[in-house]
Structure formats: structure tokens, C-alpha cells
Amino acid sequence: MTLRPPLGRSNEDLAALRRQVAVLQAAQEVAQQIVETVRDPLLVLTPDFRVQLANPAFYQLFHVSPAETEGQSIYALGNGQWDIPALRTLLGELLPHNTVFNDYEVTHTFERIRRRTLLLNARRLDAVQRILLAMEDITVRTQTARRLQQEIAERQRLGRAAQQAQAALAHVTRVLTLGALMTSIAHEVHQPLAAIRTNAEAGLRWLDRATPNLAAGREALLAIVTNSHRAGDVIARLRATVQKAPPHMEALALPQVIAEVVALTHHEAQQQQVQVRTDVDGDLPRVVGDRIQMQQVLLNLVLNSLDALRPVVDRPRTLLLRAGRLGAEAVRVAVQDTGIGVDPGMLERMFAPLVTTKPTGLSMGLAISRTIIEAHGGRLWAEHNADHGITVHFTLSTAGEHAHA
Amino acid sequence: MPEEDALIIVVDDDPEVCLSLTRLLESADLRVETYASAEAFLRSPCPEAPACLVLDVWLPGMNGLELQQALMAVQRPLPIIFITGHGEILLAVQAMQAGAVTLLPKPFAAQALLDAIQEALARDRITRRQHAERTALRAQYARLTAREREVMAHVVAGRPDKEIAAALGVIEQTVKVHRFRVMHKMQAVSLADLVRMAAQLDVLPLPC
Numbered sequence: 001m002t003l004r005p006p007l008g009r010s011n012e013d014l015a016a017l018r019r020q021v022a023v024l025q026a027a028q029e030v031a032q033q034i035v036e037t038v039r040d041p042l043l044v045l046t047p048d049f050r051v052q053l054a055n056p057a058f059y060q061l062f063h064v065s066p067a068e069t070e071g072q073s074i075y076a077l078g079n080g081q082w083d084i085p086a087l088r089t090l091l092g093e094l095l096p097h098n099t100v101f102n103d104y105e106v107t108h109t110f111e112r113i114r115r116r117t118l119l120l121n122a123r124r125l126d127a128v129q130r131i132l133l134a135m136e137d138i139t140v141r142t143q144t145a146r147r148l149q150q151e152i153a154e155r156q157r158l159g160r161a162a163q164q165a166q167a168a169l170a171h172v173t174r175v176l177t178l179g180a181l182m183t184s185i186a187h188e189v190h191q192p193l194a195a196i197r198t199n200a201e202a203g204l205r206w207l208d209r210a211t212p213n214l215a216a217g218r219e220a221l222l223a224i225v226t227n228s229h230r231a232g233d234v235i236a237r238l239r240a241t242v243q244k245a246p247p248h249m250e251a252l253a254l255p256q257v258i259a260e261v262v263a264l265t266h267h268e269a270q271q272q273q274v275q276v277r278t279d280v281d282g283d284l285p286r287v288v289g290d291r292i293q294m295q296q297v298l299l300n301l302v303l304n305s306l307d308a309l310r311p312v313v314d315r316p317r318t319l320l321l322r323a324g325r326l327g328a329e330a331v332r333v334a335v336q337d338t339g340i341g342v343d344p345g346m347l348e349r350m351f352a353p354l355v356t357t358k359p360t361g362l363s364m365g366l367a368i369s370r371t372i373i374e375a376h377g378g379r380l381w382a383e384h385n386a387d388h389g390i391t392v393h394f395t396l397s398t399a400g401e402h403a404h405a
Numbered sequence: 406m407p408e409e410d411a412l413i414i415v416v417d418d419d420p421e422v423c424l425s426l427t428r429l430l431e432s433a434d435l436r437v438e439t440y441a442s443a444e445a446f447l448r449s450p451c452p453e454a455p456a457c458l459v460l461d462v463w464l465p466g467m468n469g470l471e472l473q474q475a476l477m478a479v480q481r482p483l484p485i486i487f488i489t490g491h492g493e494i495l496l497a498v499q500a501m502q503a504g505a506v507t508l509l510p511k512p513f514a515a516q517a518l519l520d521a522i523q524e525a526l527a528r529d530r531i532t533r534r535q536h537a538e539r540t541a542l543r544a545q546y547a548r549l550t551a552r553e554r555e556v557m558a559h560v561v562a563g564r565p566d567k568e569i570a571a572a573l574g575v576i577e578q579t580v581k582v583h584r585f586r587v588m589h590k591m592q593a594v595s596l597a598d599l600v601r602m603a604a605q606l607d608v609l610p611l612p613c
Contacts, residue, residue: 187463187490194490194511195421201515202429209432220428227421267490270418270465 038134045131049074049091052130061137063112074133081111090120095131099124105138117142167246170368174296177303177365178241184267185238192230199223237264241295247375251286251399252294254323254331261298262321265306274309274317281324287331287396293372294396297380300365301335301392308339308389315388329398330378336391347382347390369394410454411526415439416446416472417461417488422511426459429515435522443467443475451481455533457506457525459518462489462496470496473503482532484525488513539605545591546606553590554608556583560596561603 032053035042041058043051050073059065064078074091075083086106094101104120119136178185203220206213237260258278269276302319309317319337326332342350350356351366373380373394380394413435415426423439430437436454440446443464462469473485487500487508497508506525509517549557552573559569566584570577593599 190490190511191419191422194488194513195419195425197512198422198425198429198515198518202425202432205429205432205515216428216432220425223421223425223428227425230421267463271463271468273466273468 041135041137043074043133043135045074045091045133047129047131049131051077058135061113062110078111084108087120090122091131091133095122095124099126115139170293170296170372173300173364173368174241174292177296177299178238181264181268181303184265184271185234187267188234188263189231192227192234195227196224196231199227241292241299247290247293249288249290252289252291253286254284254294254333254396255280257291257294257298258321258323258333261295261302264299265302268303268306269319272306272310272317274306274319276319277321279320279322279324284323284325284331285398285400288399289376289396293376297369297372297394298333298335300369304365304392305335305337305339305389308337308341311340312338312388326395330395331398332393332395334391334393336385337389338385338387339389341384341389342382344384347384350382351380410436412436412438412452412454412456413459413522414446414449414452414456414483415459416441416443416464416469417459418442418464419461422461422488426518429518430522433519433522443469443472446472447475452483455526455529457484457486457522457529459486459488459522462487462500462508470499470503473500473505477503484528484532486518486521486525488518542591542602542606546602546608548590549587553583553587556580557587557591557599557603558608560584560587561600561608 035044035053035055038055039057041061042055043058044053046052050071051069052071054066054069059069062078069077074087084106086104086108090101090104090106094104101120101122104122105117106120107115107117109115116137117139119138121134121136123132123134125132199220203217203224206216206220241264258280262276262278265276298321302321305319309319315338317338319335322332322334322336324332351370370380373396377397378395380392382390382392384390413430415423415430415437417423417426417439418441420441423441427437427439438449440449444466446458460469460472464472467475469485469487469489476483476485482504485500485505487497487505488511489496489508490511500508506528507521509521546554555573556569559572564572566577566580570580573580587593588599591599591602593602
């Protein structure tokens with residue numbers, strides 16, 4: 001804008017001058033109103049850092065009045081509470097070299113409003129020789145973020161602890177469950193041992209004859225080899241079950257797991273004269289699961305069924321293990337017995353820890369089984385059968401189309 | 406009876422155990438038959454020679470103890486040697502009370518089994534002899550007339566001929582003739598012998 005020299009001004013000149021002043025005044029008012037409207041605290045500073053103007057948000061946040069603020073040096077404001085090194089750095093060192101500064105974070109304890117974290121945005125308005133200092137109070141946001149972080153960390157820690165506790169409990173249950181099966185397991189080991197000993201003694205007798213029968217002796221030795229493998233398999237199966245290993249998810253062949261559990265409980269079932277049948281789809285896909293945990297769930301369900309079958313005298317004691325596809329991406333396993341069943345009220349309640357329908361046991365089996373299945377992303381529930389007993393179902397996700405069991 | 410004819414019947418659902426026992430028993434020149442279940446064994450014909458059972462306690466379906474009971478019920482009293490994967494005291498007591506020869510916990514020494522088998526076969530020989538005697542006795546008894554059986558019942562009750570004659574309404578001489586025929590047909594050498602036979606045949610002394 002070019003003003004004419006004041007000398008020799010005409011009325012027209014004066015009128016033009018007045019118009020220009022009015023325009024300037026209007027512009028200043030607009031600027032002032034903008035400053036006052038902005039929700040974040042805002043200061044207009046002179047080049048020597050005196051406050052020319054502050055907006056209501058500033059007064060509100062810092063609990064100060066215009067009288068004690070305007071015209072004061074910013075470093076002198078409120079007993080010098082703004083005389084902070086970070087601000088001096090910003091205004092004195094950074095701003096002279098930059099016209100704009102954004103998101104300069106300052107944390108400071110103010111006299112009246114305690115500890116605050118502010119984001120400072122500064123702008124050098126060179127045309128009018130002013131500095132605009134905007135501040136955003138991010139104290140709450142920062143605290144919330146920090147609290148959230150702590151909370152997340154805490155939850156992760158608790159989650160890990162819970163997982164560890166659950167794994168330990170599952171292990172204990174597994175060992176106790178096998179403890180209950182100890183008689184049966186002893187039987188399973190004694191069978192091949194008996195065959196080994198008898199074969200060895202038979203072999204010796206054939207070789208000790210006046211005319212040694214080498215063929216019979218050799219046959220006995222071969223049988224010893226076969227049976228020692230059998231005994232080894234029983235032990236390996238046991239060790240795999242009591243192993244205290246971290247969960248290992250794999251593409252699991254359920255028929256194999258089912259067969260292992262049937263083998264582990266074979267003697268127990270036989271002793272109770274329970275007929276155990278399996279009905280497994282021929283094209284059952286592999287599932288995503290931890291072998292030991294799956295074995296534990298099935299073992300637990302089978303043992304529960306055997307318990308429910310023990311008092312039955314008026315009908316065949318049967319136990320059916322089924323496994324089949326459930327839609328395209330899941331497999332359903334069902335353990336069905338003709339046992340004494342449970343009261344309708346217990347059908348869901350028995351999944352709670354320490355709730356049991358039996359006189360013996362740890363009262364944790366079903367709760368742990370459900371936890372395990374849910375950790376696998378599946379569901380575990382019980383239903384009454386039409387005639388006798390109950391069926392416990394659970395679902396698991398398939399491991400993918402091409403991984404057939 | 407020659408030893409070679411003795412038959413050892415093994416009932417165990419574990420084929421490896423059956424095979425090993427067959428090997429062992431054949432090494433002792435014993436004849437062996439094996440069955441995987443009590444039911445399968447019950448369908449087999451009765452052995453003709455002295456025999457014994459080597460029986461697993463835990464079998465699918467009917468278990469060993471139940472088979473023992475079933476055999477007693479049908480009067481097929483084969484001596485039984487139980488073998489079991491785990492020795493339970495109660496089980497052993499039950500089996501022995503029901504007349505088992507012994508109960509061997511697996512794994513057992515071959516000699517223990519062979520000794521038990523000899524004892525079992527000896528028992529079976531006695532049982533068979535008693536059975537044969539009883540069968541012969543029954544045949545002899547079957548040849549008696551109704552009147553002779555009546556006289557026999559009175560005689561074994563220890564009654565004098567005179568009393569028997571009165572009870573039957575005949576003369577004493579007739580009773581003497583009947584008594585002579587009874588002794589002859591039954592091949593009894595003495596009154597004591599006849600009393601023993603009567604006891605075996607369950608001939609009850611007639612009341613007066």
C-alpha cells in the first residue's frame with residue numbers, strides 16, 4: 001500500500017486516508033476476533049516477547065487475567081512461571097532462524113495449574129513485527145496414552161502369567177489323570193514284558209534240548225524284539241502325554257490322536273466292559289492344534305464317559321468317538337456314551353471349575369478342556385442323548401484344504 | 406493217561422502273549438489251544454483229555470472271573486491258572502476262593518507256570534477219575550430194580566433185615582435176596598463200600 005505524502009492533502013486525500021484506516025482497523029478487528037475465537041490458548045507477542053494480546057482460552061487454561069498479562073514480558077508472567085528453558089530455546093534460538101515452528105513439546109510444572117504438557121506452535125509474522133504463539137494442552141492425552149501403555153503392558157504380563165498358570169494346571173491335571181490310569185498303564189506295560197519273558201524262557205528251553213531246535217529258538221528271539229518295541233511304544237506314549245512342553249500348534253491328524261487315547265484307555269474300558277467304537281470320516285482334514293492338549297481333552301472326555309458308564313447295569317455300556325467335517329473350515333468331534341448322564345441343570349454348570357457330578361476327581365477336567373478348546377478357537381459343549389447318557393462335542397478349525405489327515 | 410494227551414487251553418486277548426505261551430508250553434511237550442475271548446472258548450467242545458485253563462483275568466466281554474463262574478455253573482470244573490497284568494489282592498482272593506489253582510502276575514517265571522500246570526493237570530486227573538467212577542456207579546445203579554433201590558436205601562441207613570422186611574411187608578429171606586443182588590450189581594465189597602457209593606449217588610436213606 002502506497003500512501004501519499006501528508007503535505008498538500010486534499011479532502012479527497014483525507015477521505016481516502018480515513019477509508020484506509022477503517023480498512024486497517026477492520027482487518028485488526030478480524031485478526032483479534034480470530035485470536036479470540038481459537039479454542040487453543042494463543043498469544044500475540046511483540047519482538048521483545050511482551051504479550052500484546054492473549055485469547056480467552058489462554059486466560060482460562062492458565063488461570064490468569066488480562067490485567068496481569070498484557071504488556072508483560074512472557075518470561076515475567078505469573079511470577080516467571082513461563083521462564084522455562086525450553087521456551088527460551090524456542091523463542092530465542094530457534095525462531096530467529098525459522099518463520100514457523102510446529103509441535104514443540106514442553107512439559108513444565110506451572111504454579112497454578114501444576115504439571116502440563118504443551119505442544120507449542122510459533123509463527124513469526126514479520127510484516128507486522130509480531131510473534132504468534134499457539135499452545136495445545138496435551139497433558140490429558142499424554143497421560144491417557146501413558147496409562148494405556150501401562151495397562152496394555154500389565155495385561156500382557158497378566159496374560160502371560162495366566163497362560164503359564166493354565167499350562168501348569170493342565171500339566172498337573174494330565175499327570176493326575178494318568179495317575180488314575182496307572183493300573184491300566186501297568187497292564188499295558190506288563191503285557192509285552194510278559195511276552196518277552198515267556199518268549200525268552202521258551203527260547204532257552206528249545207535251545208537247551210538234547211537236539212536244540214534252532215528254528216523255534218530264533219522265532220522266540222524275533223518275538224522278543226517285537227514285544228520290546230511294543231513296550232517302548234507304551235512308554236513313549238506316556239512320556240508324550242506328561243511332557244511339560246509349551247503349546248505347539250501344528251496341522252494335526254485327529255484320527256491318530258483319537259487312536260492314541262483309545263489305546264491309553266483300552267484296558268480301563270475293557271475292565272469296565274465298555275464297548276468303545278470310533279466313527280471317523282475317511283477324508284477328515286487335519287486341524288490346527290497342539291497334540292498334547294488335544295490328547296488331554298479327549299482323554300478327559302473318555303474318562304468322564306467311563307465314569308458315567310460304571311453304574312450302568314441295565315443296558316450295553318457303549319462309548320462312541322466320532323469325528324467329521326463341520327462345514328468347510330471346521331471339524332467336529334463328539335464323545336457319546338450311554339452312561340448315567342447329568343441333571344439338566346448341570347449340563348452347562350459342569351464346565352465351571354470345581355463343579356463336578358462325580359464323587360471322585362479333580363473337578364477341573366471339563367473346565368480345562370473347555371479352556372483348551374476355546375484357546376484353539378473352537379467350542380466345547382454337552383448335550384443330552386435322546387435315550388441315555390450325554391454327548392460332549394467340540395469343534396476345531398481345519399488346517400487348510402490340502403492338509404488331509 | 407499219557408502226558409502227551411494233556412491239553413492246555415490259553416485264553417488271552419493279547420495275541421503276543423498267546424504266541425509266547427504256545428512256544429513255552431510246546432517246549433514242554435504240552436498240547437496248546439489258544440482263544441482270544443471267554444466266549445470263543447465256551448463255543449469250543451469239551452476237552453477229552455486232562456486239561457487246564459491258563460486264563461487272563463481281563464478279557465474283552467466276559468472277564469476271566471466270570472468265565473470261572475460260568476464254568477462252575479455248567480459243571481465243567483476245569484482247573485484254572487489265572488494270569489494278570491497287575492496283581493490285585495482282592496482279585497486273587499476271589500479267584501482262589503472260587504477254586505483257582507493259582508494266580509500269576511505278569512510277567513511270571515516259566516517254571517512257575519509249568520509247575521502250576523502240573524498241579525492243575527493232577528487235579529483234573531483226579532476230577533476225571535472221580536467223574537468216571539461216578540458215571541460207572543450211575544450205570545450200575547441204573548441196573549437195579551425199583552425194589553432193589555428201595556432195599557438199598559434202607560440198608561445204607563443201617564437198618565437190620567428184619568426191620569426192612571416189616572417196612573416193605575415181605576419176609577426177611579426176600580430182603581436178604583434183594584440185598585445180595587444189590588451188593589452184586591453195585592459191585593460193593595462191603596456194607597461200608599455200599600454206603601460210600603450211596604453217598605456219591607445222593608441216594609437218600611428212606612425214612613421208616
